[in-house]
Each structure stands twice: as structure tokens, then as C-alpha cells.
Amino acid sequence: MKPLRRDLAAAQLLAELAGLAQPTARRSVPAARRARLHLLRAGLDERHPPAPLDPDRLRAGLGQRASIDLRWGCPSTLDSLRLLPPSLPHVVISEWQWAGRGRQTRRWLSPLSGNYYIGLACRLPPASARLSTLPLLLGVAVAEGLRALQVPVQLKWPNDLMVGERKLGGLLVELAQQRGELVARIGVGLNWRLAHPLRQQIDRVACDLSELMTTLPDRTALLLDLLHRLLDAVDALVAGRSGQWLARWRQLDCLHGRQLQVSQAGELIKGVADSVDASGRLRLRSGDAVRLLDAAEVRRVWPQSAAES
Numbered sequence: 146m147k148p149l150r151r152d153l154a155a156a157q158l159l160a161e162l163a164g165l166a167q168p169t170a171r172r173s174v175p176a177a178r179r180a181r182l183h184l185l186r187a188g189l190d191e192r193h194p195p196a197p198l199d200p201d202r203l204r205a206g207l208g209q210r211a212s213i214d215l216r217w218g219c220p221s222t223l224d225s226l227r228l229l230p231p232s233l234p235h236v237v238i239s240e241w242q243w244a245g246r247g248r249q250t251r252r253w254l255s256p257l258s259g260n261y262y263i264g265l266a267c268r269l270p271p272a273s274a275r276l277s278t279l280p281l282l283l284g285v286a287v288a289e290g291l292r293a294l295q296v297p298v299q300l301k302w303p304n305d306l307m308v309g310e311r312k313l314g315g316l317l318v319e320l321a322q323q324r325g326e327l328v329a330r331i332g333v334g335l336n337w338r339l340a341h342p343l344r345q346q347i348d349r350v351a352c353d354l355s356e357l358m359t360t361l362p363d364r365t366a367l368l369l370d371l372l373h374r375l376l377d378a379v380d381a382l383v384a385g386r387s388g389q390w391l392a393r394w395r396q397l398d399c400l401h402g403r404q405l406q407v408s409q410a411g412e413l414i415k416g417v418a419d420s421v422d423a424s425g426r427l428r429l430r431s432g433d434a435v436r437l438l439d440a441a442e443v444r445r446v447w448p449q450s451a452a453e454s
Contacts, residue, residue: 196259196363198364199365203238203368207369211235211265212235214235214237215238218240218241219242221242222238226264226265227330234266234267234379237265238263239262259364260335261334261335262334263371264332265375267376268329269327269328269329269382269383275382275387275425277425277426278382280317281390282378283333283375283379284304284394285390287333287374288300288306290371291306298313299399301399308357311352312350312352313336313354314334314335314336315334318332329379335354336351338353378390391425395420398418400418402419403446404416405417405418406444407427407442407443408442409441413444415431416429416430419435424439426438
């Protein structure tokens with residue numbers, strides 16, 4: 146295939162992924178060339194792209210519960226949510242990101258490979274109880290959705306989706322005052338397919354759904370299910386039912402009983418993980434003392450036997 150035709154074919158693919166109208170050559174070729182370069186750098190073959198999401202099914206499935214904006218690419222879904230529409234909740238879905246980020250402003254690699262890059266903005270009452278539990282409730286929502294498909298996901302405090310020692314995805318929550326209201330901007334990243342070159346760029350062992358499942362589900366159906374579960378988690382927080390969800394989080398906790406090294410405010414702390422309290426803070430036990438940590442980062446996890454010895 147000649148380069149121009151190949152680029153136009155890629156432009157059409159990107160338009161289909163985003164549910165856009167037929168692209169014109171003049172407008173789409175530069176973007177398509179950049180996307181093709183991104184695909185090749187990620188070790189992916191543009192001749193075998195991910196199945197496109199169906200915007201009509203997504204909008205019909207969400208109904209009046211949330212509005213949705215489906216894009217083929219953006220800097221990050223969280224940044225896109227800063228320009229909030231009049232109606233909330235609002236969802237931004239992007240097929241790839243070039244400036245995605247995780248906790249501690251780390252870069253979140255976001256190739257055009259079928260992975261989920263989800264942004265969700267919701268209003269929260271200023272007096273919402275236990276706002277600090279929201280990331281944990283959202284983790285439960287995604288983990289339970291995947292476990293319903295027999296994916297053995299567990300949760301690593303505060304926001305990682307894990308299968309064994311491998312990371313499948315993560316969540317990030319930002320709270321902000323927007324037009325006099327408290328708004329939660331929620332980002333979710335979930336690995337669908339990671340090419341080998343991309344895995345080499347990730348600073349921890351990762352996994353994806355393509356290796357965990359014999360048959361991958363319909364991308365649109367799974368995304369719609371996860372969106373409803375995320376909205377259910379927000380509703381539970383607003384209704385004061387976070388305690389029920391924290392009980393479910395504890396059942397999925399992959400750190401419980403393991404020895405950790407945790408960093409908080411420049412201090413390195415060692416102890417044994419002892420679940421979370423009612424505010425979502427990590428309980429770290431050292432002897433008879435228990436530290437409650439709310440803004441910490443888990444730096445190291447020892448095997449189960451290390452905590453027992």
C-alpha cells in the first residue's frame with residue numbers, strides 16, 4: 146500500500162474508533178501519520194487495530210445517567226474534564242493519550258491499542274461523608290466488574306488493580322471547586338493489550354486482559370458495565386454507604402498481612418498491612434502500635450512469609 150493511501154486508511158480507522166464523520170484527506174493525514182508512528186513505536190500493527198467502541202451503544206446504555214464524549218486521542222482524559230460541560234456527570238473516553246498521568250504526577254503510558262482511558266466528572270455535595278474513601282470505592286467497582294468475568298483482580302492500596310504481583314490498571318481522583326461546586330475528576334486506566342516494546346517502558350511488571358482471558362469480551366459492553374459500576378460507587382459515597390463498600394474492598398485487599406515499606410512526608414515506615422480504617426486510611430501495624438496513613442506511597446512489599454516470620 147502506498148504511504149498516502151495507508152495514511153488515509155489509518156485516518157479512516159481513527160475516525161471509526163472515535164465515531165466521527167468521514168475524514169477529509171487534508172485534515173486527517175497529519176494526525177493519522179502521527180497515530181501510525183505512535184502505533185509502530187508501541188510495537189503494534191495498524192493492520193490489526195482494536196475493535197472500535199460503539200458511541201451509539203454507549204450513549205443509549207448510559208441514557209440520562211451521564212453524558213459521554215468519545216475521542217480518538219487527547220492529552221489526557223483528566224485534563225479534558227477541566228473544561229466541564231454544563232451537565233454532570235460527564236464521561237470522556239479516549240482511544241489514546243499522549244500526556245496521561247498517574248499518582249505523584251507519574252507518566253501513564255497510553256497507546257492506541259484498545260486499552261481503556263476513562264475520565265469521569267461528577268458533582269459531590271460539599272458535606273459528602275468520607276470523601277477520602279472515594280478512590281477505594283471506585284477500585285471496588287472496577288475490580289468487581291472484572292471478577293464477574295473471571296479475571297482474578299485484587300486491590301492494592303490506594304489505587305492499583307493487581308493480578309498477583311502484576312499491575313492491570315489504576316485509578317486517580319482529583320477534587321476541585323468548579324463554579325462553586327465540589328467536583329470529582331476520576332481517571333481510570335485499564336490494560337487491554339500491551340505490546341512487548343511498551344512493557345519494557347513500564348517501571349513495574351504489568352499484565353493485560355488479552356493474556357488473562359481466553360476470549361476477550363466485547364469492548365463496548367465491558368466499558369458500559371464499568372461506567373455504570375463507577376457511577377454506582379459515586380452514588381454510594383453520596384448516600385453515605387461507603388462503609389458497605391469498604392467491607393467489599395477489604396475482601397479484595399492484596400496487601401493484608403504483608404510487610405510493607407511505606408513513604409509518607411519523606412519518612413520511610415515499615416510495618417505489616419492491616420487493612421484500612423473507616424476513612425480509607427492504610428493501617429500499618431508495627432508491634433502493638435498502629436499507624437494510620439492517608440497520603441503515603443507503598444514503596445516495597447515483602448512476600449507473605451516475611452510478615453509471618
